[in-house]
Amino acid sequence: MPELPEVETTVRGLQKLLVGQRLAAVQVRVPKLRFPLPKSLARNLTGATIESVTRRAKYILIGLDNGKTLLVHLGMSGRMHQIAPMQAPAKHDHLVLRLANDVRITFNDPRRFGLLDLCSTGTLPQHKLLAPLGPEPFSRALTVAYLASSLRGRKTSIKQVLLDQRVVAGLGNIYVSEALFWSGIHPARAAGSLKAAELQKLVPAIQKVLKASIKAGGTSMRDYVQADGAMGFFQDQFAVYDRAGLPCPGCNCKKSVQHVVQGGRSTYFCPKKQR
DNA sequence: AACAAGACCTGCATGC
DNA sequence: TGCATGCAGGTCTTGT
Numbered sequence: 178m179p180e181l182p183e184v185e186t187t188v189r190g191l192q193k194l195l196v197g198q199r200l201a202a203v204q205v206r207v208p209k210l211r212f213p214l215p216k217s218l219a220r221n222l223t224g225a226t227i228e229s230v231t232r233r234a235k236y237i238l239i240g241l242d243n244g245k246t247l248l249v250h251l252g253m254s255g256r257m258h259q260i261a262p263m264q265a266p267a268k269h270d271h272l273v274l275r276l277a278n279d280v281r282i283t284f285n286d287p288r289r290f291g292l293l294d295l296c297s298t299g300t301l302p303q304h305k306l307l308a309p310l311g312p313e314p315f316s317r318a319l320t321v322a323y324l325a326s327s328l329r330g331r332k333t334s335i336k337q338v339l340l341d342q343r344v345v346a347g348l349g350n351i352y353v354s355e356a357l358f359w360s361g362i363h364p365a366r367a368a369g370s371l372k373a374a375e376l377q378k379l380v381p382a383i384q385k386v387l388k389a390s391i392k393a394g395g396t397s398m399r400d401y402v403q404a405d406g407a408m409g410f411f412q413d414q415f416a417v418y419d420r421a422g423l424p425c426p427g428c429n430c431k432k433s434v435q436h437v438v439q440g441g442r443s444t445y446f447c448p449k450k451q452r
Numbered sequence: 453a454a455c456a457a458g459a460c461c462t463g464c465a466t467g468c
Numbered sequence: 469t470g471c472a473t474g475c476a477g478g479t480c481t482t483g484t
Contacts, residue, residue, distance in 0.1 A: 211460075211461095252461090253461090253462095254461085254462075254463085269462085286461095286462095287461080287462050287463065288460085288461045288462050288463085289460080289461055289462080290460070290461065330454095331454080331455095332454085332455085333454080333455065333456095337455090399463085399464080400463095440455095440456075440457090441456090441457080441458095
């Protein structure tokens, strides 16, 4: 589920709830997510005070005053949000954090593709999962020149290459379809065949789509909610994603949006506007 | 090195 | 009603 906008929205919500608070109790309910949880997780978290909540790609980074950082990835179906103080843990609440002020935060993930890990804050950049990540979409490092050199010679479709977190960090299946639509690029084009003029449209299109979604609180299709439990509303602004057979913005014809499968994943596009 | 396919999970919608 | 099937916002691992 969660791509950059959903993770960013979650981070912003968690910042308000967590920063400056001490972790009074940490309950690990299901120890096996994508990887087995570190055995020392609860021990290292309990009693620590949260100094920061930030994001790198689709990872949530929770910085503690004991020199450790909790790394959270939401996988396909994960969420982190507040639950009522007396409420019993729900199914798939794998980790429950109780703060000294009695606020409780759960990590809930039915499919368990998510992960939790603990890392020394000082060596965070070298973490095995963070080190290979490409530039953040809103950073100066994401330039037309960078993309041109990353895509050069690649025969894989631009759709699949943009899902590669080593190329650009944070895009997922929804926002790649949306960004390609707004840049007028056909998703099946070989990545290496894109012209500089097209990359010049792609970079701002990526930023525009992500920014609009963050503003809408992310996309809520089935699982996702913000940290305070509220839904996101970007699904109401989809140009093409999940809209097979419907008109795209700017096409007069009904049925302009096509659905194809690339690398086993759904892609949506308008064959009239995307070449 | 680049690329494709398989693997990991649960839940839900669909169709028989 | 039950059951089988396919699909879902991710990404690591394995094999060609």
